[in-house]
Amino acid sequence: MLTGRYIVLIEDDALMGNSLLQRLELEGAEVTWVKQAVRGIAAVRTPRKPVDAVICDIRLPDGTGEEIFNTVSRTIAPPPFLFITGQGEIDQAVRLLRAGGADYMTKPFEMSAFLGRLAQILRPDENAGLPAQTGISPLARQVDSLVADYARHDKPVLIRGGRGLGKERIAKRIHELSDRQSAPFVAVNAFRDDVSADALVAAFETASDGTLFVNGVGRLDGAGQDLLMEALGQGPFRLIASCGTRIDEKAQAGEFRSDLLYALVAHEIVVPPLAQRGEDAVWLAGQMFKALNERRAAPMRGVSELALAAIRDHDWPGNGRELRSRLLRAMDVATGEWVYPADFFPELNQEDLEVQPLSEARDLAERRQIIKALERTGGQIAEAARLLKVSRTTLWEKMQKLGL
Incomplete structure (x- = not known):
């Protein structure tokens, strides 16, 4: 029933944890x-x-299940959570359901009932057979899964992230996987172009019943934003937009x-x-090297x-x-058959000459x-702390400080 599924079990009770672990592994x-x-x-x-x-x-020695869920939800779309509660924690469990x-399940419970409830909440294995496009990390695979999911409907999509992350390429993949694939894909770049109202209306007409991609939607002026909002309910095209990481600040300031x-x-x-995706950087380098080579x-x-x-x-x-x-530079300057670190990062040769604040x-x-x-420990804090020879608390504090 659970063959190929990956489940995280967060339980401090040894008896309960062992029982669940053995049965889940028995199910594959x-x-x-x-x-x-x-x-x-x-x-x-x-x-x-x-x-x-x-x-x-829900109750753990150093926190609560609610704290785990809320912390995870602030940075990623959380996987399905099945909470285990005592009788006195039902109100908290209901609150968690309202939060997502x-x-x-209330202790004690029958294992068959538990497995049935677990089967109901498991998200479809949409990544099965899905080729890697954004990367091979769990975070990248989540992006690819959302691309496949959003290609199935015509609702507006926002792609958020920093520069150089291939947001237009992601928009094109959504278009090419959708029912609109034979219609035009029209891109408007607000980062490079001063997009006037007339240019935006012309893009609407060119996109027709295809897809309109607005790169840097947060840079549109008020007239452009008004046109886009009006077209959302009337235009035949499907809108996909991209933005940086600070569009919320613009909205709060009244600029969007x-x-x-x-x-x-x-x-x-x-x-x-x-x-945040070291393994994807290596994977992308391999993909790019193969194509360039x-x-x-x-x-x-x-x-x-x-x-x-x-x-x-x-x-x-x-x-x-x-x-x-x-x-590109590394392959141009490499003197042998292999690319070495100094070919990629020539600044390494200057490190001894530069002075950086301590x-x-x-x-x-x-x-x-x-x-x-x-990366080496698969995200396990305790194991990572052991490798780094610091306490788990110290590591956790440093991760928070450094944005990890």
């Missing part, structure tokens, strides 16, 4: 069992593979129509930066393991755009090591 599931709230947050937010469901006790939790923002965020795709008169052998490690550790402030630029250098070094430890 892969289970990560943690006993503390801080580890539960990490296991769900930075999992080693996409999470199909979370089984979470999937279901709850809040009703237009609400209409867009109902179906939103948030593309995480490459700084095929065009060379004298193909190279590949990107060295040392270079891959450097790619994984880099913060990538320019995201995929920076990665492609660095790879606080910035320390934060950057700590951030890289924490990311590396979390």
Whole structure:
């Protein structure tokens, strides 16, 4: 029944945890069992593979299931949560359902009833057979899953993220997977162009019954926003828009129509930066290298393991755009059959000549090591803390400070 499913179990009671673990594995599931709230947050937010469901006790030694759910929900769309509660915690469980939790069960319960309720909340395995497009990390696979889901309807979509994350490419994939694929895909770039009302109306007409993509929707002036809001209910085209990470601030300041923002965020795709997806940076480098290498008169052998490690550790402030630029340069300047770290990052040769504030250098070094430890341990806070030789509390505080 659960073959191929990945489930996170957050339960501090040894007897209950062992019982659930054994039965879930007997049903074919892969289970990560943690006993503390801080580890539960990490296991769900930075999992080693996409999470199909979370089984979470409400009362834990260092927090509550409600705190876990609320913390996870602030950064990602949470997987289905099945809460386990005592009689005195039913009010809290009901509150969690209203907040987006999937279901709850009151102790004690029959295992057959538990498995039945779990089966009901499991999200469809939409990634099965879905080729990786954005990346191979759980965060990237979630983006690809939403792309496939949103291609099935015609409602407006907002793609949010920093520059260089391929937001227009994601919009095109939604269009190409949709019933509108044979109609035009028209892109309006508010980042590069001064989009007048006349230009926007012309784009509406060109898109016809296809897809209109507005890149940088937050940069439209008031007239442009008014036209877009009016067209949402009348135009034959399907709207997909993109924006940066600060459009909410513009809406709060009155610089962007809040009703237009609400209409867009109902179906939103948030593309995480490459700084949070080291494995995707390596994967993207491999995909780009293969395509570029095929065009060379004298193909190279590949990107060295040392270079891959450097790619994984880099913060990538320019995201995929920076990665492609660095790879092009690296392949041009490489003197042998392999690409090495210095080919990718020539600034490494200048490190001894540059002086950086100690606080910035320390934060950057700590951030890289924490990311590396979390990737190696599959997001397990305690194991990462052990590798880094700090306490779990210290690691958790540093992660919060560094935005991890």
